[in-house]
Amino acid sequence: MADADLPNPAKSRARRRGAPLPLPETVALVLQGGGALGSYQAGVFEALDTARIAPDWIAGISIGAANAAIIAGNPPEDRVARLRGFWSTLTGALPSFPIWPDDHVRELVHEWSAGFVASFGVPGFFRPRLLLPNFAPPGTDAALSFYDSAPLAATLDEFVDWDRLNSGEIRLSVGAVNVESGNFRYFDTEKERLDARHIMASGALPPGLPPIEIDGCLWWDGGIVSNTPLQYVLGEQAGEMLVFQVDLFAAADARPRTIDDVWAREKEIRYSSRTRQITDQMLRQRKTGRAIQRVLDKLPDSLARDRDVAKLRALAEEQPVNIVHLIYRANAWEGGARDYEFSRRTMEEHWAAGGAAVGETIRNGALLAENIIDGRSAAFDLTPG
Numbered sequence: 001m002a003d004a005d006l007p008n009p010a011k012s013r014a015r016r017r018g019a020p021l022p023l024p025e026t027v028a029l030v031l032q033g034g035g036a037l038g039s040y041q042a043g044v045f046e047a048l049d050t051a052r053i054a055p056d057w058i059a060g061i062s063i064g065a066a067n068a069a070i071i072a073g074n075p076p077e078d079r080v081a082r083l084r085g086f087w088s089t090l091t092g093a094l095p096s097f098p099i100w101p102d103d104h105v106r107e108l109v110h111e112w113s114a115g116f117v118a119s120f121g122v123p124g125f126f127r128p129r130l131l132l133p134n135f136a137p138p139g140t141d142a143a144l145s146f147y148d149s150a151p152l153a154a155t156l157d158e159f160v161d162w163d164r165l166n167s168g169e170i171r172l173s174v175g176a177v178n179v180e181s182g183n184f185r186y187f188d189t190e191k192e193r194l195d196a197r198h199i200m201a202s203g204a205l206p207p208g209l210p211p212i213e214i215d216g217c218l219w220w221d222g223g224i225v226s227n228t229p230l231q232y233v234l235g236e237q238a239g240e241m242l243v244f245q246v247d248l249f250a251a252a253d254a255r256p257r258t259i260d261d262v263w264a265r266e267k268e269i270r271y272s273s274r275t276r277q278i279t280d281q282m283l284r285q286r287k288t289g290r291a292i293q294r295v296l297d298k299l300p301d302s303l304a305r306d307r308d309v310a311k312l313r314a315l316a317e318e319q320p321v322n323i324v325h326l327i328y329r330a331n332a333w334e335g336g337a338r339d340y341e342f343s344r345r346t347m348e349e350h351w352a353a354g355g356a357a358v359g360e361t362i363r364n365g366a367l368l369a370e371n372i373i374d375g376r377s378a379a380f381d382l383t384p385g
Helices: 009-014 035-050 063-072 076-090 103-120 150-159 196-202 230-235 259-272 275-297 307-316 344-363 366-374
Strands: 026-031 057-060 171-178 184-188 212-214 217-221 241-247 321-327 378-380
Touching: 026 035, 026 063, 026 230, 035 063, 035 076, 035 241, 035 344, 057 063, 057 230, 063 076, 063 150, 063 171, 063 196, 076 150, 076 344, 150 196, 171 196, 171 230, 184 196, 196 212, 196 217, 230 241, 230 275, 241 275, 275 307, 275 321, 275 378, 321 344, 321 366, 366 378
Parallel strands: 026 057, 026 241, 057 171, 241 321, 321 378
Antiparallel strands: 171 184, 171 217, 212 217
């Protein structure tokens, strides 16, 4: 792509005119990992796009990184269609067909579909290896994983324009874990150039998928350490911000009654990554900062000009942020296999649920809008649950 053809970030922000909410300097979209549940995020983005709420920054983990790359790597008018093409590719082996409308039947179909994926893989994503890892030469990808993720590289190249993704129109950040050091880091287009390897590294969940090598280091799925990039986004905040935090696993749910419930509940707790704890901590810090500011305002002029007081005032300065939680709530028939059940029917239902969550948020967004206008910080879950 020629430099003259690269998008202008100011033009992207101009597309916000007509949005149903007042929008601050930065709109961020934060996408958890969750495999097949990621089509919920696609539905969220489509609804935001329809409402003319365009993100300036997208941060993702695992499947959230793949969705984020497709959004950032396409022009605004093509983003939803490219997401649709990506998810149609992934669910191509399990098309939707009529079934009896009963939760028990649906659960059987759901488990069968997940078993099909475990046996045969996902088109355009991963495929089973011919040999078990135990029989492969040590140190090779085949010895480190049950599936080959090479198809994902070709799929990402098909659906992502890497020059546009790195142009700065949308900031993109994806998280991964260094296999040898255990350190977690974000690959960020504001700091480096990203390509398919970085997206694949963010989604290389062991032992299913192999680690991805980048600059001599091996990287695994960021969800091993933290499945939500929210803390990174808040730590990098430089101005007023509205964050749409899209969670694919609910932290709170009913107590389990069967061993399948236990499997599903354990996965929810592990991958919900304490999103509420992060937002609660953020709000406590903002409250403390406001208290410090009030005390500093009472100081006499002789102290107000003190260098240490100035440093303390800068530390206590608040950049307003409003966080909207959009949390996927699983159906009764979805168990512990929900993150690898890539059927067309389930994908469409997840997609529709994401769109409905945004619609409900906008309908109940008066308080959110008031906070944005007044420059206050808060966290909201405006969807029913």
